[in-house]
Amino acid sequence: MEIDIQTWAKVAAYTGAGIAMGCGAVGAAIGEGYTAAQANFAISRNPEASGDIFKSMLVGQAIAESASIFALVIAMILLFSNFSGATTIAISTFLAAGLCMGLGAIGSGVGSGFPAGAACVGMARQPAMSGRLTTNMLIGSAVCQTPAIFALVTSFILLFTNFSDRPLSPTWAAIIGAGLASGLGAVGSGLGGGLVAETSCEGSARHPDTAPASTNLMLLGQAVTQTTAIYGLLISFILMFKQFPASDSLAPAMALLSAGLCMGIGAIGPGIGEGFTARSAVQYISRNPRAVAELTRTMLVGQAVAESTGIYALVISLVLIFVI
């Protein structure tokens, strides 16, 4: 049986849609479940505040779900694309777009469940702070979505850029590598950003006076935590927009594929690790507000050291792309 290119493109698009929505559902579901669990705990602790807690649980879950909704959008676009003019390169773009968005939604989904859960518990502890806690939770969760948004940008560029004039042989690998770099790179940072926002909500409830300082440090910590996801985005952009010379040998193609893999996997660890660092810094601001300056400095230095492994991955990826 002879299978033509259009059929292969359909196979790739349907597989990509499956991966996008399947993986994309994992993270948000875990995050939302965690939020609901914390809300139950909070209501049992302070039943009078149950109205506020219930509302904040629903809002938090809605934000946690947005990563999953991005995956849904990509899956729908993949399912209803126009396959009539599909070229061979389209096979890998469909697959890469699905992979990128699916993997990219995991971290942000799990991560943004944490601040919502902590906000619910905080409302039980300190019902007067519920407005401030909701704001803090919304800001924290919105920043958590950033890595998923990076994955979405990469997926869209993959889907709507015309790659058909590029040589097939190394380009297919570059495209898959681009998807993997952004997708895998978003996992750690999404999760880490959630950890930071969790303690910020907890600390604001514990010591309301420190809430502004805690929000500021949370934003700073989350921003630095996302750095490795941004390296993933950078590698994706280079892989998508650099013109690679045609070659029949498999080696250059594999170098590009592994450049994406290297940056993607290498970004997971620093993302989570930097999240732990910032999490503690934010947590202890509410315990000892006078140490803000020292905590900020220690957090930045600690994160810079934790990030050095991500920079090694970036260097190796750049060597794989430009030197080999």
Add this chain to the structure above:
Amino acid sequence: MENLGSVHQLIVPLFGHNMVFNLEVIVMTWLVIFFLLFFGYLAARRKARLPEPIQATGELFISQLYSLTEDALGEDLAKRYSPMICGLFMFLLLSNWFGIFPLFEEPTKDLNTPLSLGLMGFFIAHYLGVKTKGIKKYTKAYFEPIFIMMPLNLIGELAKVVSISFRLFGNIMGGAIIILVVSHLTYSILFPPVLNAFFGLFVGTIQAFVFTMLTVVYISVQVK
């Protein structure tokens, strides 16, 4: 959907190289600057002890960003650099909000805008680093903990520019794409106002603040 990512460009050949101008970005940037100047004129027009709402808004921006800068840099540097930080924040805020008006686009949606602002922060930070610590101590910081780490420290320093600018660009670009695509898929029913409020106003504000705060922190890391 088809014009996603298309840019109107003016290409001027100059000594064998092409100079490319992204027209929309330039026009939108000038519009943002014009609106900010107009806001400044209105805020300072009738200065009164009992301020009118617009003067109070201007004072709010200035006092909040001054205290942010003072916390990180100390009083001497804050007096000199807080106007720049305040200007940076207000420019980014209005830029990120610009997309919610019909026919307008965010200047920050184009990578060139965040990248140039990031480079500005980078150069200011390193200029101040050399000025306050002296060239010897400044250079020595790159050779720590051991001198082999020099290339990696250098890349880490350059990666800061990449990370600060791509963060803003990715968020604003992603928001714009989501608004465009979801509006297209739902025939612009019900969803666009909600999406504009979230990605335009809310995420735009947060990202403008994050960019400003990171610029301040990068400066303070060099100074201390």
